[in-house]
Amino acid sequence: xxxxxxxxxxxxxxxxxxxxxxxxxxxxxxxxxxxxxxxxxxxxxxxxxxxxxxxxxx
Amino acid sequence: xxxxxxxxxxxxxxxxxxxxxxxxxxxxxxxxxxxxxxxxxxxxxxxxxxxxxxxxxxxxxxxxxxxxxxxxxxxxxxxxxxxxxxxxxxxxxxxxxxxxxxxxxxxxxxxxxxxxxxxxxxxxxxxxxxxxxxxxxxxxxxxxxxxxxxxxxxxxxxxxxxxxxxxxxxxxxxxxxxxxxxxxxxxxxxxxxxxxxxxxxxxxxxxxxxxxxxxxxxxxxxxxxxxxxxxxxxxxxxxxxxxxxxxxxxxxxxxxxxxxxxxxxxxxxxxxxxxxxxxxxxxxxxxxxxxxxxxxxxxxxxxxxxxxxxxxxxxxxxxxxxxxxxxxxxxxxxxxxxxxxxxxxxxxxxxxxxxxxxxxxxxxx
Numbered sequence: 001x002x003x004x005x006x007x008x009x010x011x012x013x014x015x016x017x018x019x020x021x022x023x024x025x026x027x028x029x030x031x032x033x034x035x036x037x038x039x040x041x042x043x044x045x046x047x048x049x050x051x052x053x054x055x056x057x058x
Numbered sequence: 059x060x061x062x063x064x065x066x067x068x069x070x071x072x073x074x075x076x077x078x079x080x081x082x083x084x085x086x087x088x089x090x091x092x093x094x095x096x097x098x099x100x101x102x103x104x105x106x107x108x109x110x111x112x113x114x115x116x117x118x119x120x121x122x123x124x125x126x127x128x129x130x131x132x133x134x135x136x137x138x139x140x141x142x143x144x145x146x147x148x149x150x151x152x153x154x155x156x157x158x159x160x161x162x163x164x165x166x167x168x169x170x171x172x173x174x175x176x177x178x179x180x181x182x183x184x185x186x187x188x189x190x191x192x193x194x195x196x197x198x199x200x201x202x203x204x205x206x207x208x209x210x211x212x213x214x215x216x217x218x219x220x221x222x223x224x225x226x227x228x229x230x231x232x233x234x235x236x237x238x239x240x241x242x243x244x245x246x247x248x249x250x251x252x253x254x255x256x257x258x259x260x261x262x263x264x265x266x267x268x269x270x271x272x273x274x275x276x277x278x279x280x281x282x283x284x285x286x287x288x289x290x291x292x293x294x295x296x297x298x299x300x301x302x303x304x305x306x307x308x309x310x311x312x313x314x315x316x317x318x319x320x321x322x323x324x325x326x327x328x329x330x331x332x333x334x335x336x337x338x339x340x341x342x343x344x345x346x347x348x349x350x351x352x353x354x355x356x357x358x359x360x361x362x363x364x365x366x367x368x369x370x371x372x373x374x375x376x377x378x379x380x381x382x383x384x385x386x387x388x389x390x391x392x393x394x395x396x397x398x399x400x401x402x403x404x405x406x407x408x409x410x411x412x413x414x415x416x417x418x419x420x421x422x423x
Contacts, residue, residue, distance in 0.1 A: 038395065
């Protein structure tokens, strides 16, 4: 994470990509596709919770 | 100095301050709609077919329709439909006249043609209220268009929020929530954090919600072009006085579309049929193909198939993208995450409103 662009946008881009994978995966099928979707869609939720709660407690 | 930040602050704050209360309403009323099946179960408003053991077979569809009609001899049968995962139930809707908004739903056992129950209108008073507040504010088409505009404002606010994200976060690590003497930096950082993690989800849900408010226009266009073309041979003919057997019509439609199952049937005179036809809509039986309908027009007098076509691309796109608004296609975990993302969006809207009210105070940087 040396470049200023990646420092700023690296994690948002990863979470955005993960969200898209989560949204599309469950459309394509059931079973394993739903599980992949749950994890991929869970990533931005987890990131929001983790940083949000950590910041809140201080 | 008109920097990108100064310019984009306008739509972001304008979008949030003017429409935040209504967008929050959309998020709040949408929340119970995500879990409408589970809530319907808790409120005792869902319909369960009696257990008859295996191999109960299928009742004659004409008997199914007759069972519903016998309850309300003065009403017209408009539609009958089946959920993909509940082939034991036919849902009939009856109305006083074709544009009657307060239709009467009846659930009938598909195996015995016995009435199971008359489900609560739109899933009961609570769900119906949530649904109306979410879809049209009890104001019909103008209400729907208004909420579509709110969806557009949400998208504008999100895009401008992304532009604002850069100058605010350039000096901070991702996820930093600062603490100072005033509460403002903390709320600004939480707003940026939750805004950026929910970004793609909120864009997709907002955009699809907006598209849904225009679905009726796509349907009208389709009826005016493709359905009209299928009906050309019937121009000037008088509508049939007696309707052919629905059971026979469905069997023909099923034979013409192998591997598909009937999702819903529109009776003559409704928007999804014609004055001369049953509109039989079949769907596939896999996760993806179950979302795509194929219309088969059956002559309501002779019971013979007039025409069948695939849906045009714009309706296919609409049907594929619709679940992306509802979050009802990936099981319980998806519904749970959908609810959390929805709550996070409410926090983003609320903190945005707070920051707007507190604007101009020190502590932005």
